[in-house]
Amino acid sequence: MGVVLRFVLLGTAAGGGFPRWNCACARCAAARDGKLPARGPECAAVTGNSRDWWLLNTSPDIRTQLTAASALWPSPRHTPVRGVLLTDAEANHVAGLSVLRDVPGLKTYASPPVLAALAPARAALDRHDPWEWADSLTEGGFVLAGGLVVTAHPVAGAPPAYVPARASDERWVTAYRVEDLATGCVLVYAPRVHTWSPMLDDLIETADCVVMDGTHFAADETPQAGRRLCVSGPAGSLAALERHPHARRIYTHLTDTNPLLDPASAARAQVTEAGVEVLPDGAEFVI
Structure with a gap:
């Protein structure tokens, strides 16, 4: 494939995956029975040249997810994975770093508080093969191998x-804007968002594709759902995404209580009608 911005959804579930190992709710049971598609914990990969791939978060299932994505398979002696962009320090986003420990010189970007929180893990990983650890919030951004800014x-x-x-600290969680220098195409990756802000509107206005936090569908879904941005409702992310019909819009990081996991649900129909997608693990596309 030529020089284009390629993107793979390696995992699309919230922490614990779907079905959760310790849950017997109706949806998790349906997933175990093969009636609903199973999903691994959220993470993704992006490239601008189909040779140098960058991971967006590293889930505990990263080995299985990389094995399932043929575009990221290694050659006899080299992996195409060049590094990692962390959105936060949550365990389900950083646990996969230990799986990658044998890759020398792997470059990992994260915000200063995330880098500080990972100090013990960083020291342990560097004893295998020293990595490069970089501030993702460096002024002006940074350029990745493969022609990505x-x-x-x-x-x-x-x-x-x-x-x-x-x-x-306002920097515990970040969203990433990835631009392909060759084509000018822009991806916004924001799998963890607690409240909507004008900044997100500004980011998405410049984007060709946005992958957005879809953890909970409704505020009454669980006690935790009311404490973060949900999909539905007048202040929900769906209403905000409808202001940006020019961009391809995709939900990720779905928890097991979310009806969007069921393709036959009224919630999925509502989101689909609004032009927003819920894709399976392994979905790969060009932006």
């Missing part, structure tokens, strides 16, 4: 529970 943008979010001193 990336900027990271803080979005509202809390630190993970394992961080001992949960200091307030």
